[in-house]
Amino acid sequence: MSLSKPRLHLDTWVLRHLQVALASLGRLCRTPLATLMTTAVIGIALALPTGMHIALSNIQQLAGGWDGAATLSLFLKQDVSEEQIIKLTNRLSKHPQLAEVQLINPDLALDEFQRLSGFKGALKALDRNPLPTVLIIEPLQEYSTPEAAEQLMKAFNQLAEVDFTQLDLQWVRRFHAITEIAQRGVMVIGLLLGLAVLLIVGNTIRLEIQNRKSEIEITKLIGGTDAFIRRPFLYNGLWYGLSGGILAWLLVTLSLWMLNGPVERLAGLYRSEFDLSAIDFQTLGVLLLGSTLLGLFGSWIAVGRHLSDIEPS
């Protein structure tokens, strides 16, 4: 008699896994309330980071629209003649990195300023128009990044006609910094809640192992290998993880659906075309795969810790 591991046919092996997987699913369905509660805890824990990730990517998408509109204001010197201004405007219009050049005449600017600022009386007291001629310049999309726009600003500052150039990118930078922090925060929360899911599944499986102690003992007595005994518990963990992931997806989708109306109204008030985007396939894939693996891993830990404690007596 040899104690070598008997060879299994592949179809028997696949069939056995399928049977165990379905049996484990069936066992979970027979205790719907307990299963639902565990699933709900996992689902909520996973919905939080997923929802935050989706919210953040929506905000970034919104900010992406603003990034493209980085504009430069060229304030010209007071002593530059009309002719020079036209020449400069023509020259800049042909600049290969610029999309648009808009000339703002000082008289027009003063008019608008008087109208909008409410300083009409005070401005009338001035003997001459203090406003300079301004060229509003919009770079092409590919030169709109903070770095490229800054390069342009430096170049324009060298021009003889230009007094100074203003590039208001500070807020864009700050915004980027804030979203980066938020992103990191979502990651940290995601990791912590992932750990929580691991513990939830681990604890659930631990209880299940205790409940099925006599079955495990008997299986060991009749020659069940550790792998055989472990298998149904691992499938349980897998199902918990997967169903938790699906629930998280549903929760996030439901939340987005509920937010969509108000967000659309707000966007409408800003005359924005912004539309709240739902979970993309990549995020969904990561969510479902991640939750399944978390469930599997959580039960693996529990099974590894507690199964060897149970020996037939």
Place this chain on the structure above:
Amino acid sequence: MIHFENVTKRYPGGYEGLSNANFHITPGEMVFLTGHSGAGKSTLLRLIGLLERCTRGQVRVGGRNLAKIKRSQIPYHRREVGMIFQDHRLLHDRTVFDNVAMPLVVAGLRHQEIGRRVRASLDKVGLLNKERAYPITLSGGEQQRVGIARAVVSKPPVVLADEPTGNLDPALSQEIMDLFSQFNQVGVTLLIATHDLDLISNMGRRILTLSHGRLKRDIAGST
């Protein structure tokens, strides 16, 4: 088939469950193991099923030195040794069929093969009509026969029984013993622990008697 050489099992605390036991059971033998409670009958059986390992000496089953069997190989050893218990050790949330099928499922047999062998085994113990029943609905004798069917369904060369008739009346006990004799006739090596001397005295089988962990008597069988 089963060799014990100077086997001692000492439990933590110094109590010796088995002291310096020596005997040999040849293939196809049917042997009874008797003695008072705590004499070491269960300890001896547990050593053969590798539920425990001996402290000193050597146990060999089917030519294998059990000390050399690694933890991961124990399941494969247990598939070669059918075990029967006084308390049956059945799973009450599964049908008789599923209980008996367990050793075959564990061994990875094909579905059709499992059905065929389980029915053959249930037929042998006379419970073919109860395959869909749950153990709790059966009498004590029937439950024990389910346990026996489970122990022999994978056709192990060695079958151990620990007080298999402990809870049964004489008539049922006799039935169980007759069943064991039938298995022995087809070549199964049996080692049966019991304290029911009346039952086994007229069966003409070899009887090992333990007392306080020591092998006191080895009476050869007459058949």
